Every structure is written in C-alpha cells, then in structure tokens.
Amino acid sequence: MPGESVMTGRLHPDARYFQIVALGSLLFINFSLIDFGARPLPSAVAIGTALLTQLVCSRLAGLPHLDLRSPLITGLSLSLLLRADALWLYAAAGGIAIASKFVFRLDGKHIWNPAGLAIVVLLLTSKGVWISPGQWGSEIWFAALTGFLAILVLGAARRADIAIFFFASHVALLLARAWWLGDPLGIPLHQLQSGSLLIFTFFMISDPRTAPDAAAGRFLFAFAVAVLAHYMTFFMQMRPALYFALIILSPATIMIDRLLPAKRFNWADPAPQGASR
Amino acid sequence: MRYGVVHWLKTGVAAAAILAHLATGPASAFCGFYVAQADSKLFNTSSKVVLARDGDQTAITMASDFEGDAKEFAVVVPVPTFIERKQIGVVDPKTIDHLDHYTAPRLVEYHDEDPCHPVMMMLATPAAAMPSPVHDVAVVKRYGVTIEASYDVGEYDVLILSANQSNGLVNWLTDNKYRIPQGAEDVLGSYIKQNMHFFVAKVNLERMKGLGNNYLRPLQVRYQSPKFMVPLRLGTVNARGPQDLIVYALTREGRVESTNYRTVKIPSGMDIPLYVKDEFGPFYKALFERAVSRENMRAVFVEYAWDLGWCDPCAAEPLSNKELVELGARWIGSADDGAFRTNRYSGAGGADAFVTRLHVRYDAKSFPEDVALMETKDRSTFQGRYVQRHPWQGPSSCAAATSYRSELPARFAQEAKTLEGLTGWNRTDIVGRMALTGQPIK
Numbered sequence: 001m002p003g004e005s006v007m008t009g010r011l012h013p014d015a016r017y018f019q020i021v022a023l024g025s026l027l028f029i030n031f032s033l034i035d036f037g038a039r040p041l042p043s044a045v046a047i048g049t050a051l052l053t054q055l056v057c058s059r060l061a062g063l064p065h066l067d068l069r070s071p072l073i074t075g076l077s078l079s080l081l082l083r084a085d086a087l088w089l090y091a092a093a094g095g096i097a098i099a100s101k102f103v104f105r106l107d108g109k110h111i112w113n114p115a116g117l118a119i120v121v122l123l124l125t126s127k128g129v130w131i132s133p134g135q136w137g138s139e140i141w142f143a144a145l146t147g148f149l150a151i152l153v154l155g156a157a158r159r160a161d162i163a164i165f166f167f168a169s170h171v172a173l174l175l176a177r178a179w180w181l182g183d184p185l186g187i188p189l190h191q192l193q194s195g196s197l198l199i200f201t202f203f204m205i206s207d208p209r210t211a212p213d214a215a216a217g218r219f220l221f222a223f224a225v226a227v228l229a230h231y232m233t234f235f236m237q238m239r240p241a242l243y244f245a246l247i248i249l250s251p252a253t254i255m256i257d258r259l260l261p262a263k264r265f266n267w268a269d270p271a272p273q274g275a276s277r
Numbered sequence: 278m279r280y281g282v283v284h285w286l287k288t289g290v291a292a293a294a295i296l297a298h299l300a301t302g303p304a305s306a307f308c309g310f311y312v313a314q315a316d317s318k319l320f321n322t323s324s325k326v327v328l329a330r331d332g333d334q335t336a337i338t339m340a341s342d343f344e345g346d347a348k349e350f351a352v353v354v355p356v357p358t359f360i361e362r363k364q365i366g367v368v369d370p371k372t373i374d375h376l377d378h379y380t381a382p383r384l385v386e387y388h389d390e391d392p393c394h395p396v397m398m399m400l401a402t403p404a405a406a407m408p409s410p411v412h413d414v415a416v417v418k419r420y421g422v423t424i425e426a427s428y429d430v431g432e433y434d435v436l437i438l439s440a441n442q443s444n445g446l447v448n449w450l451t452d453n454k455y456r457i458p459q460g461a462e463d464v465l466g467s468y469i470k471q472n473m474h475f476f477v478a479k480v481n482l483e484r485m486k487g488l489g490n491n492y493l494r495p496l497q498v499r500y501q502s503p504k505f506m507v508p509l510r511l512g513t514v515n516a517r518g519p520q521d522l523i524v525y526a527l528t529r530e531g532r533v534e535s536t537n538y539r540t541v542k543i544p545s546g547m548d549i550p551l552y553v554k555d556e557f558g559p560f561y562k563a564l565f566e567r568a569v570s571r572e573n574m575r576a577v578f579v580e581y582a583w584d585l586g587w588c589d590p591c592a593a594e595p596l597s598n599k600e601l602v603e604l605g606a607r608w609i610g611s612a613d614d615g616a617f618r619t620n621r622y623s624g625a626g627g628a629d630a631f632v633t634r635l636h637v638r639y640d641a642k643s644f645p646e647d648v649a650l651m652e653t654k655d656r657s658t659f660q661g662r663y664v665q666r667h668p669w670q671g672p673s674s675c676a677a678a679t680s681y682r683s684e685l686p687a688r689f690a691q692e693a694k695t696l697e698g699l700t701g702w703n704r705t706d707i708v709g710r711m712a713l714t715g716q717p718i719k
Contacts, residue, residue, distance in 0.1 A: 085531070085654045127530075130653045135539035137575070181467040186645035191537065237503035239536055239651055
C-alpha cells in the first residue's frame with residue numbers, strides 16, 4: 001500500500017501539489033466552463049482566510065516552518081462545497097477549519113478534518129449556509145474521478161487506501177440498496193455522480209492527518225462512515241450526510257489507533273515530527 | 278369499462294381561460310414594456326406541480342394537461358405518510374395558472390431615445406395582456422393491500438393504500454379497473470419497500486355533475502415528512518417520449534435546487550430581434566430545447582427565482598395571500614384577498630415567501646431516479662427575460678444621429694447571432710425576417 005511503503009517525500013513529490021492542481025482546475029472549470037455554483041469573491045475569501053489563519057496559528061504555536069499547502073487545499077475544498085448568503089460566512093469557514101487543527105489535537109494529530117468540521121459547525125450554527133450538491137455533470141465527474149485516482153496511483157498520496165475503502169463501501173451499500181428495492185442499475189450509478197462525494201472521498205476522509213494509522217483501522221473507519229452516512233441519507237433524509245457522519249465518527253479514530261497501533265503519519269517524513277502541520 | 282391510469286402527474290385541468298391582468302411592476306425600477314410570456318401551455322405533455330415547503334411540511338398540488346374523458350381519469354401518487362381527509366383538497370385551476378403566468382419567461386421591450394436629445398425618461402409601466410367514504414376501510418388480505426382510508430374529495434374518490442408487495446398492489450389496481458402500464462410493478466415495489474403509501478384518485482362522475490364543473494380541479498395533498506422530492510418514476514414507465522414538468526416551489530428561506538441533478542439557469546437577459554415578439558412562444562420553446570440538449574437532458578432548469586413580495590417586471594398581477602395559502606403556503610399568516618407583501622424589508626418579521634420555477638424535461642433514461650430537492654438560503658433573483666430594443670425612428674439629424682445610425686447594423690447583426698445561438702434557427706431566415714421588420718443588416 002502506498003501509505004505503508006518506504007517511499008517517502010524525497011522520492012515522490014508531495015501529493016498535495018497534485019491535489020492543489022486538481023482542485024484548482026475544478027474551480028477554474030467552474031468559473032470558465034460549467035458553473036457549479038462557486039463564485040470568485042467567496043472563493044478568494046475562503047482561501048485567503050484559511051491561509052491567513054495558518055500563518056497566525058503557526059506563529060502562535062511557534063512552528064519552525066510555515067506550510068501553506070494544506071490550508072490551500074482546505075480553502076479550495078470549501079470553495080467548491082460551501083455556499084453561503086453572506087461573505088463573512090466563507091471567512092468563518094476558513095478560520096474555523098484551520099484553527100480547529102491547532103486546537104483539537106491529540107498525540108500529534110488533529111481529530112477532525114478541517115474543511116469537514118467547518119462545514120458541520122456552520123450548518124449547525126448558521127441559518128445562511130448550505131452545501132452544493134456537487135452536480136458537475138457526467139463529463140467533469142468522470143474527469144475528476146480519473147484525476148483523483150491518478151493522484152492515488154502515482155503513489156504520492158500516502159495512506160490513500162482509505163479513499164478506496166470508503167468509495168468501495170459506499171458503492172457496495174448503494175448497489176445493495178438498489179438490489180433490495182428492485183431498482184435498475186441506473187439509479188445507484190446516478191447516485192454516485194456527485195462531485196461533493198468525490199471531494200469528500202479524496203480530500204476529507206482520506207486526510208492522512210486524521211485517518212487511523214493502521215490499514216485495518218482505516219478500513220474499519222471508512223466502512224463505519226459509509227454505513228452511518230447511508231443511514232442518515234436514506235433513513236433520516238439528511239442531505240449533507242457525509243460530512244456529519246465523518247465528524248461524528250472522527251473521535252473514534254483515537255480509540256482505533258489505541259487498539260490498532262501503527263506508525264503515525266507526517267507529511268514531512270522522514271523529517272522530525274511537528275515540522276509541518 | 279376500465280379507468281385509464283394516467284400516471285401520477287397527469288391530474289386533469291381543463292384549459293382554463295387566460296385572464297387578462299394589469300402588470301403592476303414598480304415603474305421606478307422598470308422602464309421596459311412587458312409584452313409576452315412563454316407559459317407552460319407551450320409544451321406538450323406537460324405537468325405542473327406546486328410544492329409548498331415549510332420545514333418538514335409539504336403541500337403538493339398536481340395539475341396536468343389531461344384533456345380526455347373525465348371517467349378515464351385516474352391517478353396514483355406515492356406519498357411518504359398516511360394521509361388524513363383534512364390533508365387533501367382541491368385547488369382552483371386558475372390559481373395555478375396565475376402562478377404560471379406570474380413566473381413565466383418574459384419578453385420585454387425598450388425604445389431607444391432620440392440620439393440628438395438624450396433625456397432620462399421614465400416610462401410608465403403599461404398594461405399588458407396575458408394571457409366521504411365510498412369504500413369501507415378494509416384490509417384486502419388476498420392482495421396484501423390495505424385500504425387505509427377512502428374519502429370523497431370534491432369530484433374525486435380518493436383511496437389511501439399501503440401494500441406489502443408490488444404484485445399484490447398491481448393486481449388490486451388492475452382488478453379495480455385501473456390500467457397499470459407494463460413495468461410499473463418494479464417501481465411500485467421500490468416505493469413499497471421505502472414505506473411509501475399510495476394516494477389513488479379517480480373521478481366520481483355523479484358528484485362532478487352535482488358540482489356543476491366541467492373540468493377537473495388540481496388535487497392537493499399535504500403531509501409532514503423530511504422527504505422533499507418529486508416522484509417522476511411512475512410517469513416514465515411506458516411514456517411515449519420525453520415529458521415536461523414544471524415545478525413551482527414556494528418556500529420561506531430561498532431558492533430551491535435539485536440535490537441529485539444539475540440545476541441550471543436558463544439563458545437570460547439577451548437582446549433579440551424585434552420580430553420575435555410575434556413568435557415568442559416558438560422562440561422560447563426552441564431555446565428550451567437547445568438548453569436541454571446542451572445538458573444532455575440531465576438538468577433541471579431554473580426559469581424564475583424571486584421573492585414573492587415584489588417583481589420586476591411583473592408578468593402578471595402579484596399573487597394574493599389567499600392564493601398562496603390555497604397553494605399551501607400556510608405560513609404567511611394571512612389569507613385575505615390582498616396582494617402578498619413581505620415584511621422582510623420592514624423589519625416586522627413574519628411573512629416571507631420565495632418562488633422557484635423549475636422546468637424539467639425527462640424520460641426514464643436521463644432521469645432514472647426521482648428528483649430530490651433542497652431549499653437553499655439563496656434569495657438572489659433570477660428570471661428568464663429576453664429584451665427587444667426598438668431603434669429610434671425619428672427624423673433626427675445631428676452628428677450623434679449619424680453615428681447612432683451607423684452603429685445599428687452591427688447591433689442587429691449581434692442580435693441575429695444571439696438568436697441563432699439561442700434557438701438554432703437558420704441564420705438566413707433570421708436575417709430575412711429582420712430586414713422585413715426594420716432591422717436590416719447590411
């Protein structure tokens with residue numbers, strides 16, 4: 001598995017560069033070709049606030065290096081997913097996301113995926129926020145899926161197996177439901193074609209800084225999130241169920257890591273821990 | 278004798294008289310003439326659904342272009358809960374027509390000013406022509422179908438059914454003279470497993486005669502459920518070609534969009550040639566068809582999204598509180614004949630209503646699952662609006678007039694190009710028609 005390989009950042013370029021290019025391209029497509037609802041100013045505010053918060057928090061925490069790659073990915077994800085009726089809410093999202101990494105941490109990793117947590121906090125506390133359903137159309141969806149998978153296959157995104165575990169679990173549950181209902185295959189295939197599902201799979205649940213350390217733990221966690229999200233979607237009719245399922249279950253990674261211990265992930269490996277957040 | 282099961286959206290509405298309304302747009306904001314609209318009657322096999330949604334409370338009002346014999350009319354609608362008598366009603370078809378006219382794509386026209394005497398002239402907005410239980414509540418064991426209730430509702434006999442297997446339900450419906458299309462069994466089975474109930478209605482001819490109506494009124498069902506969707510699937514079984522559905526969503530917070538299909542705004546705001554005024558209907562139809570094919574028939578189109586408290590320009594008189602309540606917007610707090618006015622901007626709180634008009638062309642292949650909807654917080658306004666600019670025709674002779682006239686052919690050429698792009702109409706025809714209506718392109 002790529003995550004467990006001895007390949008390190010020295011041999012492979014940092015996956016985050018590819019991720020930034022992929023998300024940036026999607027945002028560019030949104031502005032120039034096919035509108036899926038992101039707007040330039042809100043996007044700039046979300047990204048800018050995320051970067052700024054990283055800068056401030058890194059200083060406060062006394063980190064030796066300022067690393068802007070992760071907050072840029074968070075800001076881009078928020079731009080693609082979050083919709084709000086006021087500009088300050090985008091700033092709040094960027095701020096909450098990045099600050100949460102510095103506040104909620106345990107044993108050298110943060111508990112919640114930053115963008116996911118910001119989305120859930122704002123959905124619960126603000127009346128002016130909703131989530132883009134991510135209807136990008138088939139062409140963009142397949143192109144994005146191919147691109148994101150390519151990043152995984154390049155081996156650059158370590159511990160990316162969790163994305164595959166989650167996606168497979170999600171697909172299996174949708175197929176099982178269709179089989180149980182007697183629905184044609186077109187229905188689960190159509191249900192998969194959501195852009196926000198792809199961003200969730202490849203950028204949130206697969207965040208190596210929050211995923212369980214052991215491969216078995218990652219599988220267990222991915223499956224649990226898929227089951228909870230499925231239940232919330234189809235039995236509770238909750239629409240942005242993926243984010244809620246992830247945030248609810250994230251604290252369980254602490255227990256999973258105790259039960260199934262493995263080497264802790266760090267972007268900067270083999271550099272000393274704490275060099276980057 | 279068999280009742281034809283017109284799939285669920287095909288509730289009947291006889292063609293209602295088109296009422297003439299005065300446009301009452303605020304003259305200060307709008308200085309164009311509202312001249313034509315493309316209402317839903319343009320599209321064949323179109324159904325209209327009004328969905329009023331407040332929290333988990335939904336009222337769905339269904340109307341269609343059913344024009345057959347009333348005794349042939351029947352409808353089967355999956356609903357998420359059991360429905361009591363007080364949750365069912367009939368609606369005056371004119372109310373839906375009013376909402377249709379109010380939200381329809383519109384053509385507006387402006388007149389260029391004298392290039393020699395530019396004045397800031399505010400045109401007044403002109404008048405615009407515009408158009409009791411029958412059965413015992415019973416468990417029918419043999420079919421696995423439960424008749425949970427039966428009601429008399431106006432001209433309709435309504436049954437609420439639940440079932441534990443789809444073939445039982447199909448057999449029951451068939452034995453009770455409902456004609457169920459081939460292939461409906463799988464879809465019904467899927468709804469049964471999702472614990473849906475079935476709202477089944479057919480026309481009681483005697484009561485219809487007693488009421489003195491010669492048309493069928495739209496049926497309304499109200500229920501409380503987190504499910505916010507439009508059940509299309511039964512309608513796609515055995516359908517002859519694609520169908521059109523127009524959803525008018527009434528909400529408190531903001532625009533409604535689909536969560537499982539792309540929601541796309543219809544092209545809007547372009548300047549188009551003057552001759553289109555006489556064929557605005559065919560124009561909009563061609564534009565819509567082109568938009569549908571550009572999205573491979575996999576999108577839901579927004580034709581109108583606006584706060585119901587105001588409009589600019591108004592394509593019809595604003596809806597009254599009474600009409601909005603009739604259509605299910607019971608949260609607005611008043612049901613009088615006065616025009617709906619929002620309190621939003623006065624700070625008084627209370628009434629808030631937003632309307633989103635969604636237009637879907639669908640078939641089983643491109644819309645495999647029911648359209649799921651969500652209410653967003655987006656209150657930004659949108660309308661399908663097309664603009665005509667009449668050139669100045671007066672006998673002006675000044676330097677400004679000369680340059681104004683020299684720029685006109687380029688402007689007309691741009692309008693021809695826009696029209697061609699929007700509709701796919703033949704360029705030569707467009708240019709020829711424009712030349713005949715005073716818009717020559719040299």
